[in-house]
Amino acid sequence: MEPSFSLKTLLTISLFLFFITPQSSLALKLPFHPQDLLPLLPRQVSWPILNRLNGAVDLLPTFVGAASASNDTGDWKGACFYENRAWMEFHNKTGSEFGGGTLHLKVIRMWIFGVLGFIEVVGFGIWILNVLDFSVELKLVRVWKKSLWGLSWVKISTFGDMVSEAHSWTCMDIYVFATPYHVTWDYYLLSREHTLEFKEWESKAEYEYVKNWGVSIFLMHAGMLGTLQALWDVFPLFTNTGWGESSNIGFLKKHMGATFEQRPQPWATNISVDDIHSGDFLVLSKIRGRWGGFETLEKWVSGAYAGHSAVCLRDSEGKLWVGESGNENEQGEDVIAVLPWDEWWDYELNKDNSNPHIALLPLHPDVRAKFNETAAWEYALSMKGRPYGYHNLIFSWIDTLDGNYPPPLDAHVVASFMTVWNHIQPEYAANMWNEALNKRLGTQGLDLPDILVEVEKRGSSFGKLLTIPEQDDWLYTDGKSTSCIAFVLEMYKEAGLFDPIASSVQVTEFTIKDAYTLRFFENNSSRLPKWCNDGDDVKLPFCQIKGRYRMELPEYNIMDPYPHMNERCPSLPPKYFRTQSC
Ligand SMILES: *[C@@H]1O[C@H](CO)[C@@H](O)[C@H](O)[C@H]1NC(C)=O
Ligand SMILES: *[C@@H]1O[C@H](CO)[C@@H](O)[C@H](O)[C@H]1NC(C)=O
Ligand SMILES: *[C@@H]1O[C@H](CO)[C@@H](O)[C@H](O)[C@H]1NC(C)=O
Ligand SMILES: *[C@@H]1O[C@H](CO)[C@@H](O)[C@H](O)[C@H]1NC(C)=O
Ligand SMILES: *[C@@H]1O[C@H](CO)[C@@H](O)[C@H](O)[C@H]1NC(C)=O
Ligand SMILES: *[C@@H]1O[C@H](CO)[C@@H](O)[C@H](O)[C@H]1NC(C)=O
Numbered sequence: 117m118e119p120s121f122s123l124k125t126l127l128t129i130s131l132f133l134f135f136i137t138p139q140s141s142l143a144l145k146l147p148f149h150p151q152d153l154l155p156l157l158p159r160q161v162s163w164p165i166l167n168r169l170n171g172a173v174d175l176l177p178t179f180v181g182a183a184s185a186s187n188d189t190g191d192w193k194g195a196c197f198y199e200n201r202a203w204m205e206f207h208n209k210t211g212s213e214f215g216g217g218t219l220h221l222k223v224i225r226m227w228i229f230g231v232l233g234f235i236e237v238v239g240f241g242i243w244i245l246n247v248l249d250f251s252v253e254l255k256l257v258r259v260w261k262k263s264l265w266g267l268s269w270v271k272i273s274t275f276g277d278m279v280s281e282a283h284s285w286t287c288m289d290i291y292v293f294a295t296p297y298h299v300t301w302d303y304y305l306l307s308r309e310h311t312l313e314f315k316e317w318e319s320k321a322e323y324e325y326v327k328n329w330g331v332s333i334f335l336m337h338a339g340m341l342g343t344l345q346a347l348w349d350v351f352p353l354f355t356n357t358g359w360g361e362s363s364n365i366g367f368l369k370k371h372m373g374a375t376f377e378q379r380p381q382p383w384a385t386n387i388s389v390d391d392i393h394s395g396d397f398l399v400l401s402k403i404r405g406r407w408g409g410f411e412t413l414e415k416w417v418s419g420a421y422a423g424h425s426a427v428c429l430r431d432s433e434g435k436l437w438v439g440e441s442g443n444e445n446e447q448g449e450d451v452i453a454v455l456p457w458d459e460w461w462d463y464e465l466n467k468d469n470s471n472p473h474i475a476l477l478p479l480h481p482d483v484r485a486k487f488n489e490t491a492a493w494e495y496a497l498s499m500k501g502r503p504y505g506y507h508n509l510i511f512s513w514i515d516t517l518d519g520n521y522p523p524p525l526d527a528h529v530v531a532s533f534m535t536v537w538n539h540i541q542p543e544y545a546a547n548m549w550n551e552a553l554n555k556r557l558g559t560q561g562l563d564l565p566d567i568l569v570e571v572e573k574r575g576s577s578f579g580k581l582l583t584i585p586e587q588d589d590w591l592y593t594d595g596k597s598t599s600c601i602a603f604v605l606e607m608y609k610e611a612g613l614f615d616p617i618a619s620s621v622q623v624t625e626f627t628i629k630d631a632y633t634l635r636f637f638e639n640n641s642s643r644l645p646k647w648c649n650d651g652d653d654v655k656l657p658f659c660q661i662k663g664r665y666r667m668e669l670p671e672y673n674i675m676d677p678y679p680h681m682n683e684r685c686p687s688l689p690p691k692y693f694r695t696q697s698c
Contacts, residue, residue, distance in 0.1 A: 177292050177334035177335060177532070178334060178335050178336075178529075179333075179334055179526055179528035179529060180192040180200075180333050180334065180335050181202065181332075181333055182329055182330030182331060182332050182333065183202035183203050183204045183219055183220075183330050183331050183333060184203070184204055184326070184327070184328075184329065184330030184331075185203070185204050185205070185327065185330075192335065199222075199223075199224045200221065200222065200223050200224075201222045202219060202220065202221045202222070202333055203219075203220050204217050204218070204219055204220075204326065204330060204331060205217060205218045205219075206327070209315070210315055210316055212316045212317075213320075214316065214317040214319070214320055214322070214323040215316070215323070216313070216314045216315045216316045216317060217313075217314045217317070217326065218311050218312070218313055218314070219293065219311065219312040219313075219314070219331055220309060220311055221291070221304075221309070221310045221311070221312065221333075222309045222310075223289070223304050223308070223309075223310065289303060289304050289335065289336075290302075290303045290335070290336035291303070291304070291333060291334065291335055291336070292333075292334040292335075292336065292532065293312060293331050293332070293333055293334075294331065294332045294334065294531075294532040294535055295314075295322055295325060295326055295331055295332070296321075296322065296325060296531075296535060296564065296565035296568040296569060297317075297318045297319070297321075297322045297535075297565050298314065298318070298322075299532060300312070314326075314331075321565065321566070321569050322565070324569075325568075325572070328572070329572060332528055332532060334528070334529065334532060355405070356404055356405035356406070356408075356469060357404075360404055360405065360408065360409070361403055361404040361408065361471060364403045364404065364408050364409065364412045365403060365665075367412055367416070368403075368412060368415060368416070371416055371689065371690060372415065372416060372419075372689075372690070373690075374421065375666075376665040376666075377665060377666045378664060378666075379652050379654075379660070379663070379664065379665065379666050380651055380652060380653065381651070382651060383662065383663060383664050384465055384661070384662045385647055385648075385649075385650060385659070385660075385661040385662065386647060386650075387461070387647060387661060388645065388646075388647055389436050389457060391645035391646075391647070392428050392436055392457070392476065392478075392645075393428065393478065393479065393484060394428060394429050394430045394484075394487055394489045394492065395427065395428065395429075395479045395483075395484055395487040395492070395608070395611065395613075396427070396428040396476055396477065396478045396479055397425065397427055397428075397476070397477040397479070397604065397631070397632070397636075397637070398425060398426040398427065398428065398474060398475070398476055398477070399422035399424070399425050399474070399475050399477060399628065399632060399667075399669070400422060400423065400424040400425065400426070400464075400472050400473065400474050400475075401415075401421065401422045401423055401424070401472070401473040401474075401667060402423055402424065402468075402470035402471065402472050402473075403470070403471050403473070404469070404470045404471040405469055405470045406470075407423075407424075407470045408470050408471070410423070411423025411424065416689060417513065417687070417689065418513065418627040418628070418629060418687060418692075419627075419629050419687060419689070419692030420627055420628040420629035420632075421629070421667070421668055421669050421670065422475075422628050422629075422632070422667070422669065423628070424442065424472075424600050424628075425600045425601050425604050425628055425631065426438050426439060426440040426460075426600065427439045427440075427604040427607055428457070428476075429454070429489070429492060429493065429496060430489070431493070435456065435457075436456070436457035437454050437455065437456055437457060438454070438455050438456075438457055438460040438461075439452075439453075439454050439496045439603065439604070439607065440452070440453055440454075440460070440600065440603075441499075441504055441505065441598050441599060441600045441602070441603035441604075442504045442599070442600045443455070449503065450503065450504035451501055451502060451503055451504060452499045452500055452501065452502045452503075452504065452598070452603060453500065453501075454496050454497070454500050464662065465662070471663075471664070472662060472663070473660070473662060473663030473664075473665060473667050474660070474661050474662040474663060475656075475659060475660045475661065475667050475669070476648075476658065476659040476660075476661050477632060477637045477638075477658045477659075477672075477673075478637060478638045478644065478645070478658075478659065479636060479637060479638065480635075480636060480638050480639060481638070481643070483636045483637075486611075486612050486613055486615070487608075487611045487612065487613060488610075488611045488612045489611070491610045491611050491612065492607050492610060492611040494610070495606065495610040495611075496607060499595075499596070499598065502594065502595050502596070502598075503594055503595075504598075505596075505597035505598040505599045505602055505603070505624075506548050506597070506599075507548065507549065507551055507552045507592050507597035508552055508586045508590075508597050508599070508602070508624050509548075510549060510552075511552060511582070511584075511585070511586045511624070511625070512586065512599070512602070512624060512625050512626060512627055512682075513627070513687065514530075514582045514583060515583060515585070515625070515682070515683060515684050515685050515686070515687075515698070516583060516684060516685070516686050517579050517583060519685075519686025519687070519688060520686060520687050520688070526579070527577065527578050527579030527582060528578075530578070530582065531568060531578045534549060534564055535564060535565075535568075549564075550562070550563065550564055550567065551592050551593065552586070552590075552592075552597075553567050553581065554567065555587075555590050556581050556584040557570060557571070557581065567581075583684075585622055585625055585680075585683040586622055586624040586625060587622055587624075588602075588606060588609070588622050588623055597624075598624070599624075600628075601623075601626060601627065601628045601630075601631050602623050602624045602626070604631065605623035605626055605631055606623050606624075608623075608636070609621065609623055613636060614677055617677060617678065617679050620679035620680055621677060621679065621680070621681055622680075622683060625681075625682045625683050626681075626682050627682075627687075629671075629692075630681075630682050632669050632672055632673070633671045633672065633673070633674055633675045634673070634675055634676075634677060635673055635674060635676050636673070637657075637658065637672070637673045638657075638658075639657070639673060641655060641657065644658075644659060645659065647659075652666070654666060657672055657673065658672065678697060682698070683698075684698045685698040686698070
C-alpha cells in the first residue's frame with residue numbers, strides 16, 4: 117500500500133525501532149520479543165502533550181545534556197532520581213590507538229521512589245510474561261492495568277505534592293547514550309554512581325567528537341513502566357480489527373477534534389466516470405490496520421485530515437487513469453504507478469482492507485483550463501515505476517529550528533534516532549536521509565557520523581541543517597524523490613498550475629493539508645457532478661465517494677500559492693498554528 121505517512125512518521129517509527137529491532141545490540145538487551153512490538157512502533161502517534169499519562173510522547177527520549185571531560189553537565193531530573201550529574205573520563209585500558217572512556221553518572225533518588233520502583237518492577241514482570249505468552253494476554257493486561265491504577269491511587273492519595281515533583285508516575289529511569297557512532301542504553305533503579313564503559317573509540321573522529329562535544333544523554337522520562345504502557349496504548353492503532361479502527365477514530369477525535377459523523381448509505385458512490393477530469397485530486401484517509409495507524413500518526417503531526425493522495429488523468433482517447441505514488445507492486449515495493457481508473461477504483465472498493473475514505477476534489481474550471489495535459493502525462497510517465505519518495509519525506513515537516521518538534525522531540529533526538537537507524541539498516545539509512553543530508557551540506561557520499569562531525573566543524577548545528585528546504589530538482593541515485601503528495605503537486609507544477617511563480621515553489625515542502633488548502637478547486641457547488649454526495653444530507657464542498665464517516669477538510673480551497681510557500685512553517689499540535697506567509 118501507499119506509504120502515505122510522511123517523514124514525521126518515519127521518525128517516530130525509527131524511535132520505535134530503536135527499541136525493537138533485533139539486529140541492534142540495544143534491542144538484544146531488551147526483554148521483549150521484536151515481533152510482538154513491531155506493530156506498535158509507528159503510532160507513536162501520540163505526542164499528546166496534554167496527556168501526561170499513557171501518552172505516546174512517553175516513547176520519545178528527551179535530550180538532557182552531553183557529558184564531556186569537564187563535569188559540568190548540569191543537573192536534570194529523572195523520573196524518580198532528583199539529582200543527576202554526568203561526566204566523561206578518558207582512558208586507554210585496551211591500549212588501542214584512540215583509547216576509550218568511562219561515563220560516570222551520579223544519580224540520587226528519594227526513598228519513596230524505591231517503593232514505587234518496586235511496584236514498577238512487578239508491573240514490568242507482568243509485561244514480560246505477557247509478551248512471552250500471548251495467550252495469557254488479556255488476563256495479565258487486566259492485572260497490569262489494575263496495578264497501574266493502584267499506582268496512580270498511591271500517588272494521588274499518599275504522596276501528593278512530594279511525588280508530583282517527580283516527572284512521572286513510575287520509578288525506573290532509562291537512559292540512552294549516543295555519539296555519532298554508538299548508541300546504547302541502560303536503566304537505573306538504585307541511587308549511586310553508575311558507570312558506562314566505552315571500550316574503544318571507533319576512530320579518531322569519534323575520539324575528537326567526544327572530547328569536544330561529549331556523549332549525548334537522553335532520558336526516557338516516563339521511566340520503564342510508563343514507556344511500556346505508552347507502547348501498549350499505541351498498539352491497537354495498528355491492528356486490523358474493529359478495535360483498531362475505533363482506536364484510530366478515538367485518537368483523531370481526541371487529539372485533532374475530528375468528528376467522524378456517520379453518513380447515510382450508500383457508502384460508495386455510483387460514479388459516472390465522464391464527470392471526472394484530468395487534474396482532479398483524490399484524497400484518501402485510511403483508518404484501519406497498519407496503514408490506518410501510520411496515517412493516524414501522520415495526520416496528527418501534520419494537521420492534515422487525510423493521509424494519502426492521488427491524481428486523475430485522462431489520455432488522448434478519453435480513458436481515465438489514476439496516478440499514485442505509493443502503490444504496491446507485485447514485488448511488494450511501493451512505487452509510482454499510473455493505473456486505469458477501473459482497476460484503481462475496484463481495488464479501493466473491494467480489496468483495500470484499511471477501510472479507505474475517499475474524496476474527489478474537482479479542479480476549478482479556470483484552473484482546469486490552465487492544466488496542460490500533455491505536460492502532465494510526460495511527467496507521470498517519466499516517474500512511472502520509480503520508488504516512492506522516502507528521501508525527502510522528513511524535510512517537508514521540519515522547516516524551523518523549534519516550531520516543528522512536539523516536545524520532547526528535538527534535533528538531538530532526530531540525530532540519535534538516525535544514528536540508531538544507521539546502525540540497524542545502513543543501506544536503508546543511506547537511502548532514507550544520508551543522501552538528502554549530503555545535498556544540504558553540499559557534500560557527497562558522507563556517512564551519517566561524518567555528516568554530524570562536519571556540521572559541528574562548520575560551526576553550524578544538525579538542527580539548522582534539517583531546516584534547509586528541499587529543492588524539487590535534487591536528483592537522488594534512484595531519481596527524483598516524490599512522496600504521494602509531492603508527486604501530485606509536481607505534476608500540477610509541470611502542468612502549469614503554479615505559473616507564473618512555479619520556479620519559486622518547492623512542492624516537496626508541502627504536506628497533504630498544504631495541498632488541499634490551495635485555492636485550486638471547484639467553489640461553485642452547483643457545478644459539482646450530479647452524483648456528488650448523492651444521498652448525503654450534508655452537502656460537502658467536495659465529493660466524498662467512499663466511506664462510512666463524513667470526511668472533513670478544514671480550510672479547504674482557501675489559499676493562493678505564493679513564492680517559497682511552506683518552506684518555513686511551524687506545525688505544532690494541537691492547533692497547528694501556521695504563521696502568515698511562512
Ligand atoms: C567533578 O566534580 C566532582 C565534585 O563536584 C569532583 O570531585 C570531580 O573531581 C570532578 N571531576 C572532574 C573530571 O572534573
Ligand atoms: C593507548 O595506548 C597505546 C599503546 O600503549 C598507544 O599506542 C596509544 O597511542 C594510546 N592511545 C591514547 C589515546 O593515548
Ligand atoms: C449506477 O448508475 C448507472 C447510470 O448512471 C446505472 O445504470 C446503474 O444501475 C447504477 N448502479 C447502481 C448500483 O446503482
Ligand atoms: C503543454 O506542454 C507541452 C509539453 O511540455 C508543450 O509542448 C506545450 O507547448 C504546452 N502547451 C501549452 C498550451 O502551454
Ligand atoms: C455557479 O454555477 C452556476 C452554473 O454554472 C451558475 O449559474 C452560477 O452563476 C455560478 N455561481 C457563481 C457565484 O459563480
Ligand atoms: C469562486 O471563485 C471565484 C474566483 O476564483 C470567484 O470569482 C467566485 O465568486 C467564487 N464562487 C463562489 C460560489 O464562491
